[in-house]
Amino acid sequence: MLAVVPPPVTVRVPSKINLHLSVGDARDDGYHDLTTIFQALSLTDEVTVAATEEPGLEVHGEGAKSVPTSEDNLAWRAVQALAEHVGRSGDENKVHIVLRKGIPVAGGLAGGSADAAATLVGLSALWRLDISRDELAGIAATLGSDVPFALYGGTALGTGRGEQLVPVLSRHVFHWVLAFDQRGLSTPRVYGELDRLRADGDPPRVGSHDPVVEALASGDPRQLALLLGNDLQAAAVSLRPGLRRTLRAGVNAGALAGTVSGSGPTCAFLCEDAESALEVAAELAGAGVCRTVRVAHGPVPGARVVGGEDAPRPTTPPQVHA
Ligand SMILES: C[C@@](CO)(OP(=O)(O)O)[C@H](O)COP(=O)(O)OP(=O)(O)OC[C@H]1O[C@@H](n2ccc(N)nc2=O)[C@H](O)[C@@H]1O
Ligand SMILES: Nc1ncnc2c1ncn2[C@@H]1O[C@H](COP(=O)(O)OP(=O)(O)O)[C@@H](O)[C@H]1O
Structure with missing residues (x-):
């Protein structure tokens, strides 16, 4: 009998910024307890998973050359973790x-975490698993602190390592400008x-x-x-002093305020509306x-x-190159 090969599945997954990030002292396990408010943004990666006889990983787009294709790639780790969870093995x-990357690598926008989350969602569809998003979030948390948020998106309060989430009501749409640095x-x-x-x-x-x-x-930008x-901004600026200039330049250009996202170096600038953001x-x-x-x-x-x-509406943002 001929085996039926399921069609490939493509998943779109958002980046995140941290609107608020309070970092506690270092714990014995090397992590820091934190309280953060994540917001998922329309800057996205796309991940396609397909059944094959010859496993492999291709990376295209933003920063593709610096993304590992080995087992260190978070997408591979997601395949392994999900397979173990549901007891699949071998062929x-x-x-x-x-991976089609729009999210810069090591930019503080959780691009690798996004790819891991997208892989979990893509494989759940490809393998026709009956698995809830909450169950996937348990697996996601073993892959990285930011991975569960990429599954849910929206706006959320994160505690623990950042993996314990509750949704936060966010009225209206907020408009952001993101400044990518030369290196991660x-x-x-x-x-x-x-x-x-x-x-x-x-x-x-x-x-x-x-x-x-x-x-x-309130929805008021x-x-x-x-x-x-x-709290990580001082540390990111200490390692990358040029970020001070970037933060100033965004506000001088008319943004309402700017912040380093997560561990940086991407700076996120909040703007009054879509027109002002452009x-x-x-x-x-x-x-x-x-x-960029x-x-x-x-x-x-x-x-x-x-x-x-x-599926969400396509959200390719207009692009402005520095
Ligand atoms: C700083 C934040 C803010 O959202 O995001 P990014 O800037 O990386 O996107 C996150 O805390 C990053 O989360 P994530 O990138 O998933 O980190 P993980 O893979 O879990 O951990 C990588 C390393 O970061 C440190 N780490 C991470 C999370 C945390 N709560 N405390 C930590 O000290 C640890 O040294 C850990 O070994
Ligand atoms: N799919 C992936 N995309 C990007 N980086 C990845 C991926 N898998 C593993 N990595 C590794 O994770 C590191 C952190 O990447 P990323 O998640 O983009 O940044 P950040 O933690 O700053 O948000 C990279 O330097 C890279 O070596």
């Missing part, structure tokens, strides 16, 4: 994966730099996240702009402070099969 797990920054290195800065002195700490939750519910904050992007692109500029909006949904019933 059953042979997949070909194509390593997340563990930035957390290590924060520990060093805290051992030597008293870098600024963000306050409570409650006002941020209120600003999101001016209110939210006053409250963006990230103006800020154009001016920032000419300021010579970053490699993108506009994006949020919140958007988490990893979704493209063309599936719950």
Whole structure:
């Protein structure tokens, strides 16, 4: 009898920024407890998974050359973790994966985590698994602290390592400009730099996240702009002093406020509306402070099969190159 080969599945998955990131002291396991508010943005990666006789991984797009294609790639780790979880083995797990990256590598926008989440969703469809998103989130948390958020998207409060999530009401759409830096920054290195800065002195700490939750519910970008904050920003700036100039340039270009996203080095600038975001992007692109500029909006949904019933509308953002 002929085996029926299922058609490939493509999943679109958002990047994230941290509107608020409060980092506690280092734990014994090397992680830091944190309180963060994530927002998923329309800057996306696309991941296609296909059943094959010859497993492989192709990477195209933003930063493709610096993405590992070995077993270190988070997409491969997702294949392995899901297969183990559902008890599949050997030939059953042979997949070909194509990553089309829009999210910069090691940019503080959780691109690798996004690809892992997309792979879990894509394989669930390809393998016709009856598995809930909450069950996938349990597997996702073993792959990285930011992976569960990429499954759900939207706006969420993250605690623990960032993997424990509750949704946060966010009214209206917020418009962002993202400034990509020349090179990425390593997340563990930035957390290590924060520990060093805290051992030597008293870098600024963000306050409570409650006002941020209120600003999101109000939908007023001016209110939210006053409250963006990230404990890792001092560490990212310490490792990459040029980010100070980038942050200043975004505000000078007309953004309401700017922040380093996560461990950086991407800077996210909140703008009044879509039109203002395009103006800020154009001016920032000419300021010579970053490699590339993108506009994006949020919140958007988490990893979704493209063309599936719950697929989001295509959200390719206009692109402005520095
Ligand atoms: C900083 C943040 C903010 O959202 O995002 P990025 O800037 O990387 O996108 C996250 O905390 C990054 O999460 P993620 O990139 O998934 O990190 P993981 O793979 O879980 O951990 C990588 C390393 O980061 C450090 N780490 C991560 C999370 C955490 N709560 N405390 C930590 O100290 C640890 O050194 C860990 O070994
Ligand atoms: N699919 C992937 N895409 C990008 N980077 C990946 C991927 N899989 C593994 N990595 C590794 O993860 C590191 C962090 O990448 P990324 O998730 O993009 O950044 P960040 O943690 O700053 O959000 C990269 O330097 C790369 O070596």
